[in-house]
Amino acid sequence: MHPRTRRLAALATAAALGTTVLIGCSAVDAVDKALDCANVAAQVATDVQNLQNAVSNAGNSPQDAANALDQIADDLAGLDDKTGNADVNTAVGDLQKAVENAQKAAENGDVPDITPVADAASELSKVCTPG
Helix, strand or coil: CCHHHHHHHHHHHHHHHHHHHHHHHHHHHHHHHHHHHHHHHHHHHHHHHHHHHHHHCCCCCHHHHHHHHHHHHHHHCCHHHHHCCHHHHHHHHHHHHHHHHHHHHHHCCCCCCCHHHHHHHHHHHHHHCCC
């Protein structure tokens, strides 16, 4: 084989391997992002259940509802940055807004309407579920 042909073959092989590695890394990143999203969505679902329990018992401890809302906000922090997905970003933004509205109601001494929080959490679960 001619030396120039060998070099071209070596370059082609290196390029093919580099592409395979890049595609592999990209796929791993996508899986990691999907897992981050799914894990946060599952945690938020648990948080929303805790919020529902706290609101139903708000007469006993309004602070429990406020704590549950704070937990949801904490769990959402940075999720949109981790996934880089427009649908996830929208769902996170909607859920954050619903949580903020419920927090304002709780701060005013009112029992918050958690329906928008539950609806937004459901949407987050949908966009974080693969398939």
